[in-house]
Amino acid sequence: METDLYEEDHELFRETVREYVVREVLPHLERWDRDHLIDRSAWLAAGKQGLLGLAVPETYGGAGQQDYRFRAVLAEEFVAVGAAALHSGFSLNEDVVLPYLLDLATPGQKERWLPGLTTGRTIAAIAMTEPGAGSDLRGIRTSAVRDGDDWVVNGAKTFITNGIQSDLVIVVARTDERDLTLFLVERDTPGFTRGRKLEKVGLHAQDTAELFFDDVRVPAENLLGTEGRAFAHLMERLPRERLSIAVTAQAAAEAMLRWTTDFVREREAFGRSIAEFQTVGHTLAELRTETEVGRAYVDKAVRALNAGQLSAVDAAKAKWWTSEMQNRIAARCLQLHGGYGYMLEYPIARAFLDARVQTIYGGTTEIMKEIISRDIVGGSRA
Structure with missing residues (x-):
């Protein structure tokens, strides 16, 4: 599905991200998985490319860029190559820790720690x-x-x-x-x-x-x-964290559908492409519809965040819907790969495993539904 979320600057940034991925990520993915650790050099290289600390003011070495669409581009490009683990680490820095420092830190604290977050020397x-x-x-x-x-x-x-x-x-x-x-x-x-x-x-x-x-x-x-206000501080910043999870889930769902569509077009059974079988075609139709519906809501939420209008309830809706959708699509796309889907050399297998935590961290699906239901029950009657 084409999206009108991005403009020329975002697509130029996307090219920079892709260059970084080819040079600093793809050669190391399997080793990082084996080591259960990502090289610090990946963080430093990202800092040099201007991929970290986007929202940090120029005074502290950042780009001073508040537009969340640039963060969404990073998510899309990382999960597109199966680097969800790297994105998880970066997102923790950018979408969780950084807002606390930008909003709550004293001038001395900002001077001390923000520069390191932009260069990759400080992992948070x-x-x-x-x-x-x-x-x-x-x-x-x-x-x-x-x-x-x-x-x-x-x-x-x-x-x-x-x-x-x-x-x-x-x-x-x-x-x-x-x-x-x-x-x-x-x-x-x-x-x-x-x-x-x-x-x-x-x-x-x-x-x-x-x-x-x-x-x-x-x-x-x-x-x-x-002092004593941590709960309020946490609640105020959870919408951005949950949108980050939603953006990642949406990007992953779209990537899995692309991989699977390509696979079933190329794979043959009984003398024809398996994409030509009705049951496969109908499955793809369902998955494309789900991803396009998810994309519309996520794009709306990103715009709301940029405008300072994303509510905790709408962030909860985006988080639970897209993360559950990601898991549904992961399971169905793996099934369409057959035995190959169970092999870790295929990106769908890694994506299937990586998807599971999305409905848990940042607040479980059950917690998201509780937030939404309280808004409905406690709100005015239509």
Whole structure:
């Protein structure tokens, strides 16, 4: 489906991204999967190409570009070659961590950390999830207690994207019985350690880890935002994170459909292309319709974000619909590949595995539906 979302500048940027992918990504994808880790050189090369820190003001070395369509171009080009794991790491920096620093950091904090996010020298993470606390942040037990000019942090986090390589981690900690606060914890801070590199179903190249905090002393100047306001800070920025997942899901669905359409046109059975069989043709018709409907909503959501009008409810709709659609399309496209779809040398197999987490992180499908249903039940009657 043709989309009118992009303009000439976005397509020129797309060419830059494609050059980066050919040179810095494709030669390394299989090794990254085996190592469960992406080379830091990939981050540094992306920084040199101007692919990181797009929204960072020029004062700190960024492009000062607030147009989210450039981020969407990156998502499309990465998943198109099966590099969803790399995109996951980049997206964590760009769509999750960076907005916190841009909106909440002090001038000193920005001066210290924003330049590294644009060059790729600083890899960031956010540590919310704990062994006993996932979607419900009220279950967070990691604590921070004020001691002179420091805060002393104790606790454990899990399922942390970029957990192994991160140089800077936004940690959500409980500062009293009711309130949560955000802290910036740096690599090599005494008492801050990383656990095992977690084995996942998909996104194998993207490092995910456990983090431990044992009497970690965090300087008071590393408190991010307002003390006790972490929950509000988190809620305010979730729409962008969820749209990021939706954009990725949409791009992945479209890529899988392209691969599958090409495959069934070339593959023959009983003397003809399997695309000519009615059951296959009808399946492709269904999948194309689903992706085009998804594309229309995602494009609308991207425009709303650019205009500062994307609501938490509409972001939740985009996230749950597209991520569930991505998984449906992954399963059906793999089926159309037959035995080849089960082979990891085919991109559909990797995409099938990578898709599964999309309905879980950033808020599960069930949580998205709860957000939407509360808006319906609590809203005015039509």
